[in-house]
Amino acid sequence: MPPPDGRRVRGDRRRREILAATLRVVERDGVAGVSHRSVAREAGVPTTSTTYYYATLDELLIATLTWSAEEMAASFRQVSLTPAAVARFIADAAGPHRGRTLAEYELYLLAARRPELRAAARRWISLMAEVAGPRDPVALRAVLAGLDGLLIQALIADFPPMAEDLEPVVSLLMLGG
């Protein structure tokens, strides 16, 4: 809950605008395309604004990707637990929401190099665990890995897979037959 302080509130808005702009840049050009200047250009603010709120590029990246994972969590919770719904979710993630999903996966991999991002990355996994439903630890791990791999393989396919094709695979992973 932000304080009802005039100054802070104004600052927070611009903070969010910068984060949103950064995410758009990542979606469009990948993490590689993020610079203080490219983000400032995208947000329509002077370059010094981005450095004012996020002193270093690392800080900016970490804040963006953490926030983005947090934001994605909200929409994630609305997915129901049937294999068909999960298949539809993966198909959408690799199709219409491709850019966003790609950005999210770059965070995922960046977490391998930057421990600060691990929390956000694990957030992803624990959300998938909710989707997978309760089951014993070994089976849970297998399902999570399966859904994760399905998603990433969908991203590098020449054409995004269709939900109907995904459904039997998801079903096999989630129901074990």
Added chain:
Amino acid sequence: MPPPDGRRVRGDRRRREILAATLRVVERDGVAGVSHRSVAREAGVPTTSTTYYYATLDELLIATLTWSAEEMAASFRQVSLTPAAVARFIADAAGPHRGRTLAEYELYLLAARRPELRAAARRWISLMAEVAGPRDPVALRAVLAGLDGLLIQALIADFPPMAEDLEPVVSLLMLGG
């Protein structure tokens, strides 16, 4: 088979040195750390050498990652098909060979943005298909996704998982129980 031509042979050697140096840079600093100059420094050659053999940075990256996937294929074929061996492979990939595996996964994800890398990325998948052994398409896809996800999740864990912990999960994925 390279021609026994003196000039070409000498050139090819330097080509390989540059590729190897690039891979080392990717392992150490990620794709983000690759520049004509950083690679040249790593290889101990002048900057113009890297541009002579690979006119653009993209060309260099694509060549390196394609070659690296091809090279990894060799060691991959030696993995036997038992769940225990696959578990050991994953544990090693996330532990001792972490840098290399990370580099390989950055290729994997880069393929999502650059179609030129898709062939190399799919090579990965088809190699895993060999490890998985023959089975019907749906089951194969589930196993491949599972192994893929297990590997990537091992990379973002705080500590690399041990083969013993991995083994039951791999077993469940491969044998379905």
Added chain:
DNA sequence: AAACAAGTTGAACAGTTGTTCCACTAGTCT
């Protein structure tokens, strides 16, 4: 021996980068 292509290299180009500095405005507190 001359001609040629392949390979090698230092220097330089213009453009971009992260980051810092300083002057300025606009709200808030005393």
Added chain:
DNA sequence: AGACTAGTGGAACAACTGTTCAACTTGTTT
């Protein structure tokens, strides 16, 4: 009213980037 602080933004810094150029060496072919 004056002092203070958060926020704003223009200009500049040195460092680095991808890429090109022209000069040079080397090995091979005629």
